[in-house]
Amino acid sequence: MTSSAAKGTAFSLALAVANVGAVTAALFPFDSSFAASVVPIAYLVPVIFAATQWGVWHAMLASITAMAAADFFFFAPIYTFRVDDPKEAVDLLLFLVVALVSSNLASRLRHREQEIQQLYAFSQRLAACFTVSDLIAAIQHYLSSVLGQKATFFVAMADGHHEPSESGATPKVVQEAVASMIIAAGAPARSLCDETTRDVWLLRPVSSETSVHGVIAINIGAGSRGSIEIKTRRVEAVLDEVSLTLKRLDIGKAMEDARFHLQAQLLRDAFHGTLSHELCSPLAGIRGSASVLGSMPLVRDNALAESLVDGISEEVAELEGYIQNLLNATRVTAGGLSPRREWADPRDVINAAVRGRRRRISGHRITMAFADELPLVYVDSGLIEEACGQVLENAAKYSPSGSTVSVGVWAEHGQVIFSIADQGVGLTPHELEQLGRRSFRSERHQATIPGSGLGFWIATTFVKANDGTISVSRHGKGTRVAISLPASELTPSELIAMDNE
Amino acid sequence: MNKPSNVVLLIDDEPKIRRFLRAGFELDGFSVLEAENAAEALKIATFSPPDLIILDLALPDLHGTEVLDRIRSWSNVPVIILSVVSGEDEKVRLLQSGADDYVVKPFGMAELLARSEAALRRYFKSATENPVVTAGPLSVDLVSRTVSLSGSRVNLTRKEYRLLHILAMHVGLVVTHDHLLKEIWTGNQRDNIQYLRILVRKLRQKIEFDPNDPRLLITESGVGYRLQNRIEASPAV
Numbered sequence: 001m002t003s004s005a006a007k008g009t010a011f012s013l014a015l016a017v018a019n020v021g022a023v024t025a026a027l028f029p030f031d032s033s034f035a036a037s038v039v040p041i042a043y044l045v046p047v048i049f050a051a052t053q054w055g056v057w058h059a060m061l062a063s064i065t066a067m068a069a070a071d072f073f074f075f076a077p078i079y080t081f082r083v084d085d086p087k088e089a090v091d092l093l094l095f096l097v098v099a100l101v102s103s104n105l106a107s108r109l110r111h112r113e114q115e116i117q118q119l120y121a122f123s124q125r126l127a128a129c130f131t132v133s134d135l136i137a138a139i140q141h142y143l144s145s146v147l148g149q150k151a152t153f154f155v156a157m158a159d160g161h162h163e164p165s166e167s168g169a170t171p172k173v174v175q176e177a178v179a180s181m182i183i184a185a186g187a188p189a190r191s192l193c194d195e196t197t198r199d200v201w202l203l204r205p206v207s208s209e210t211s212v213h214g215v216i217a218i219n220i221g222a223g224s225r226g227s228i229e230i231k232t233r234r235v236e237a238v239l240d241e242v243s244l245t246l247k248r249l250d251i252g253k254a255m256e257d258a259r260f261h262l263q264a265q266l267l268r269d270a271f272h273g274t275l276s277h278e279l280c281s282p283l284a285g286i287r288g289s290a291s292v293l294g295s296m297p298l299v300r301d302n303a304l305a306e307s308l309v310d311g312i313s314e315e316v317a318e319l320e321g322y323i324q325n326l327l328n329a330t331r332v333t334a335g336g337l338s339p340r341r342e343w344a345d346p347r348d349v350i351n352a353a354v355r356g357r358r359r360r361i362s363g364h365r366i367t368m369a370f371a372d373e374l375p376l377v378y379v380d381s382g383l384i385e386e387a388c389g390q391v392l393e394n395a396a397k398y399s400p401s402g403s404t405v406s407v408g409v410w411a412e413h414g415q416v417i418f419s420i421a422d423q424g425v426g427l428t429p430h431e432l433e434q435l436g437r438r439s440f441r442s443e444r445h446q447a448t449i450p451g452s453g454l455g456f457w458i459a460t461t462f463v464k465a466n467d468g469t470i471s472v473s474r475h476g477k478g479t480r481v482a483i484s485l486p487a488s489e490l491t492p493s494e495l496i497a498m499d500n501e
Numbered sequence: 502m503n504k505p506s507n508v509v510l511l512i513d514d515e516p517k518i519r520r521f522l523r524a525g526f527e528l529d530g531f532s533v534l535e536a537e538n539a540a541e542a543l544k545i546a547t548f549s550p551p552d553l554i555i556l557d558l559a560l561p562d563l564h565g566t567e568v569l570d571r572i573r574s575w576s577n578v579p580v581i582i583l584s585v586v587s588g589e590d591e592k593v594r595l596l597q598s599g600a601d602d603y604v605v606k607p608f609g610m611a612e613l614l615a616r617s618e619a620a621l622r623r624y625f626k627s628a629t630e631n632p633v634v635t636a637g638p639l640s641v642d643l644v645s646r647t648v649s650l651s652g653s654r655v656n657l658t659r660k661e662y663r664l665l666h667i668l669a670m671h672v673g674l675v676v677t678h679d680h681l682l683k684e685i686w687t688g689n690q691r692d693n694i695q696y697l698r699i700l701v702r703k704l705r706q707k708i709e710f711d712p713n714d715p716r717l718l719i720t721e722s723g724v725g726y727r728l729q730n731r732i733e734a735s736p737a738v
Contacts, residue, residue, distance in 0.1 A: 280585070280606065280607065281515060281517075281518070281606075282517070283607050284518060284606040284607035284608070285515070285517035285518055285520075285521060286607075287607035287608070287609065288518065288521040288522065288525070288607065288608065288609070288610060289517075289520075289521040289524075291521075291525070291609035291610040291611060292521050292524045292525040292528065292610045295525070295528060295610060295611065296528060313609075316607070320607060340589060340590065340723065342678075342694055342723070343694045343695045343698055344698065344722070345698050345701070345702060345720070347702075347713055348720040348722065349722070351713075351714060351715070351720075352720065352722055368713060368714070370713050376695055376698055376699075380723075381722035381723055382589065382722055382723055385722060488695065490695065492699050492702065495695055495696060495699045496699060496703070498696075499660075499686075499690065499696045499699070499700070
């Protein structure tokens, strides 16, 4: 207790006594027999006042002072503390009992009211919480004002560590217990006793549906089993309220996330615009200029100059491929993939894919096998060409130069299958599992083979957008990718028959 | 060698693109006019009519489609569009509203010159009046309706010939699915691209060296077909 609080208490005790004095002074002028009949009632006023205003100790002091004053001033023999009449002695004792009981009741009422006020203030503070740290501050403030004991919050950090919200004096046993609770997510609440100070500590995890925020440690202090139980119950009630607020904060966080998402989308659109215009138009200039340069007699007649110009063209084509990949990726993530589907010949699709990747698969032997009577597929040819192209490029990238990439197209069970198989290094079971995740690149090849890890992801997305499936399997030592797309119900010969000539 | 040259009008707002286009066309014997916006382009096209127009769609003052419409309201001059990737719908729309062909950016000069030559040949065809169209080993006599491959006669069904005839009339240029469907079929069948796909397959079996790897009758995915006027020297793979 600080000195100013002590001064305040002394002053209020004096005031309680002074009130009794004031009642005495008011009754003094009256006839002693009349006064004696109203005295017990009149003295109850300062007692109850003290009880409601300051609490039970003040009320008890007021009761005893009042009894003494009544005896001294109004009961015979006057001006002594003696009582001769046994009836008056009983009256006085009765007064004391009534005063003590009513002051006790009044002070409880006052206490209850205070509690309600604090709880009200607490709930108002909760409503104003916008972050978890606001919430923690509110809990700490409330618990220390209600229990008079410090509460320390241990914030769970993203990396599994924890930190106390303030460097309060928490004993080592408590810190260790907190650490074990944070590691084991969903650990139940517990209480423990600090052997050195005999204080009881309550440890409660604070979590919402989406995340664990940390553990709150509350020093209940020492005391009887009953008083500890009451305090524990009160703390539980507070934490219940807190968990409701946490839910509300989760909703707030979701809204915040949505805002971030929107910003990311705007950024992506801007990126898409930049890619498609700012990068593509200089590229068109370089590609075009190189092609003109390459056709000039001056260059054509000079082998060195010609090879340099060819070099430019090849590099530009490479760059074009990368930019196209990024454009495709942003197209997918922007959700702007609206397939423009029409009936297409599977041969045209795979031929276009092979032609489009001609340069990048030129080191490999490509074999093509088409089944006769191939039905048509209902697809966005552009997307499927790109998907097949990505798979072809991967096949060439991850298999030795000079090896064969075999392409086959056939129909089975109402589907047209595009199969692309290589004689490469194959995939480990782990890689098979990870494949198709955006930006996945196998650790084995990261250093040796360039790439963004977008290719297979783009292929998968494009195939799915056309109601197709893509599957990967082992093919000898290498890999086989099969793209399967819904086929036309009409066979080519049925179509020819219907197209009456 | 002082023969009168064809005049090409380049409409593009980017000086770097115009620069290489000018060099490429001049090297190929064209006279070149340039415009960096639609207003200037329409003025030039009116007062000194070119033989060929190369039109970029992204112009600062007016969209390329609008420029095309205005030119087409009074002139049949060949127009080739510089387009961006994955704009199939737009390509089809432009072809339907009178563009002769397109190239996709970034493109090589040889590709654009081939398209230009094809468009000019079609534009001036009435003057030369040669009824035989050749594409590599294939020749199509549009008057006697005979087709031969490396000198030997090829027998086509009525629809196969009709398809080849339309493509041959536009040799080197793209012809849209819609155009082909409407010219070859009637009734409900004109909306069904499946018939066209199968007809193309059948025609390829008769005129292509390897029908699985066509070099003459080329698919422009999402747009249409093209009968190639220049056959690639090296195989695709």
